[in-house]
Amino acid sequence: MNKKEILELKRRFKKDEATFTRLVGCYVDGNHNKICKFGGKFLTLEEEEYYKYLEIANKALSGTYGNNLLELSFPREEEEVGGRQQILMALRETKLEDEALLDTYYDLVIDTYDHAGNYLILLYHDTYDVLSRTTDNDNLDESEEVYSYLICAICPVDLSKPGLGYLENEQRIGNRIRDWVVGAPDTAFLFPAFTDRSTDIHAALFYTKNTKEPHSEFMANGLGCGIERTATEQKMAFHSIVRNTLGAEAEGTEDILMDIQQNLSYMIEEYEETHDNDADAFVLDSDTIGKLLEESNVPEEKASRIEKSVSEAFGDKPPIAENVIDAKALAQNEIRLEKKEMEDQIVILNQQLSEKNTQLEERTSQLLEKQEEIDTYMAETKNYDVVLHVKPEKANQIHSSMIDGKKCIVIPMDENEQAAINGVTL
Numbered sequence: 001m002n003k004k005e006i007l008e009l010k011r012r013f014k015k016d017e018a019t020f021t022r023l024v025g026c027y028v029d030g031n032h033n034k035i036c037k038f039g040g041k042f043l044t045l046e047e048e049e050y051y052k053y054l055e056i057a058n059k060a061l062s063g064t065y066g067n068n069l070l071e072l073s074f075p076r077e078e079e080e081v082g083g084r085q086q087i088l089m090a091l092r093e094t095k096l097e098d099e100a101l102l103d104t105y106y107d108l109v110i111d112t113y114d115h116a117g118n119y120l121i122l123l124y125h126d127t128y129d130v131l132s133r134t135t136d137n138d139n140l141d142e143s144e145e146v147y148s149y150l151i152c153a154i155c156p157v158d159l160s161k162p163g164l165g166y167l168e169n170e171q172r173i174g175n176r177i178r179d180w181v182v183g184a185p186d187t188a189f190l191f192p193a194f195t196d197r198s199t200d201i202h203a204a205l206f207y208t209k210n211t212k213e214p215h216s217e218f219m220a221n222g223l224g225c226g227i228e229r230t231a232t233e234q235k236m237a238f239h240s241i242v243r244n245t246l247g248a249e250a251e252g253t254e255d256i257l258m259d260i261q262q263n264l265s266y267m268i269e270e271y272e273e274t275h276d277n278d279a280d281a282f283v284l285d286s287d288t289i290g291k292l293l294e295e296s297n298v299p300e301e302k303a304s305r306i307e308k309s310v311s312e313a314f315g316d317k318p319p320i321a322e323n324v325i326d327a328k329a330l331a332q333n334e335i336r337l338e339k340k341e342m343e344d345q346i347v348i349l350n351q352q353l354s355e356k357n358t359q360l361e362e363r364t365s366q367l368l369e370k371q372e373e374i375d376t377y378m379a380e381t382k383n384y385d386v387v388l389h390v391k392p393e394k395a396n397q398i399h400s401s402m403i404d405g406k407k408c409i410v411i412p413m414d415e416n417e418q419a420a421i422n423g424v425t426l
Helices: 003-010 047-059 084-093 099-112 216-222 231-246 253-274 286-295 300-314 327-381
Strands: 022-028 034-041 069-073 118-133 139-159 164-167 172-175 180-182 187-191 193-195 198-200 203-208 399-403 406-410
Touching: 003 193, 022 099, 034 099, 047 118, 047 139, 084 099, 084 118, 084 139, 099 118, 099 216, 139 198, 187 193, 193 203, 231 253, 231 300, 253 286, 253 327, 286 300
Parallel strands: none
Antiparallel strands: 022 034, 022 118, 069 203, 118 139, 139 180, 139 187, 164 172, 187 203, 193 198, 399 406
16 A cells, blocks of 8 residues: 555545444453443444544554554465454455454454553444546546455543543532543554555555554454564664664764764665656665665674674564654754864864964064064174275265255266275275
8 A cells, every 4th residue: 555545545534425334342441351342333423423433543544654554464374264364354244243253353352452451442344436547547437346444443541630620510620520531543454455546455554653662462463464663663673783783882873873874865865866656665685784884984893793683683674764764863963064064164274274374483483584684784784984995086076965855975986987885896
C-alpha cells in the first residue's frame, strides 16, 4: 500500500460517506477477563457514538507510512487452515456476524496482546466499490471490484483523572465521579491490504501509536506476521550501534555522528536524483554503510565493527536510509558547520593580520634604522667647519647676497670651473 491508497480509504470515513456495515467490540479488564461484548449495524448508532467510532477508525489509518503504519506480510503457513490469516478471512466472509468466531478471535487478541490495563477491542466491517481510474486519475462509473475489509482497533480504557466538578443535584462543587474513558487506538490493523487499489489477502496494514515501542508481540503472535521495525526503531537501533561502537563519551563522537548524518543526507539526495519515484527504497546495505563510514572518517577498525553489528541487528532487512536520518542532528550540524566556517575565517583573518603586523614591524624597524643613520650622521657633522676650496683669484669675488629672501654666499664661477666644500666637488 501507499499513502495515496490509504487516503482513498480514509476519505470515506465521514458522516455522509461512511458505509461500514457492522461494528462489534469486546471490553477487556486488566486481568484479561471479557467484561462485556456488543455489536450491531454501524449506521444505526446514535449520532454522538457514530462520530466517536468514526474518529477511532480514522486514527487506525493515521500517521506516517513506514513509521506509524507498517505493511505486514503473512507467511504461507498462516494462510493455511488454522492459520491466523485464515481466521481473519473467516471474520471478513461472515461480516462479523458469527458470534462463536468473534469470541475465538477476542481470545486470540487477549492471549497475544501485552497490555497491563483495561482495553477495548473493536472490529469494523466495510465494503467499497472500487471505481476504475483513467491515467489522469478521473473516476469512471464502472466498478472494478468490491473491496471487503476489516479494521481492528485496540483502544486503552483508563479512569478519568480525579478532580473537582459541579455536582448539579447537590448544587455545589465537589469531587467528581471518575469513569472509564476509551482512548485513541494504541494498536490497529487493516485486513486485507488495499494494494494497487485492489484486495491483497497476503498482507495487512498495521498501525501503532507508539513508534518507539510498538506491540511487536501482537505483530508476531496476534497476526502471525514477521516483526517489522518502525522508522523510529530503525533510527534508534542504528544510532545506538554507531554511538556505542565509537564510544558515547569519547571525544569527537558527536562530530562524527553529525558527519554521518550529513553524508547520509547527501547520499539520499543523490539516489533520488538518479532514480524515479517507483524505485525501491534506498537501504543501508553493507556496501552503503561502508562508503558512508569511510566518507565520515570513521576509523577502519570501528567501521568494520559497526557494519557487523548492523548486519546482525537487522538481518536481511537493512534499515531504510531515510528512516535513520535525524532532522535535529542535521539542523545542529548545519549550525556546527557554520560555526566552523566562521572560526576558519577568523583564523585566516588572524593570519593575514599577523602577516600585516610582521610587515609593518619590519618596515618600522627599517625606518628606525634609517633614522638612526640620519641622527648619527647629523651628530657627526653638525659641529664641522665648512672649508671652501676655490682658486685664489676668486677669493676676492666671493660676496653675500639676498636670494629668495635668504642671505646667501655667492661664488662667481666660470663655465667648467669647479669648487669644493669640505673636499666635496661641487
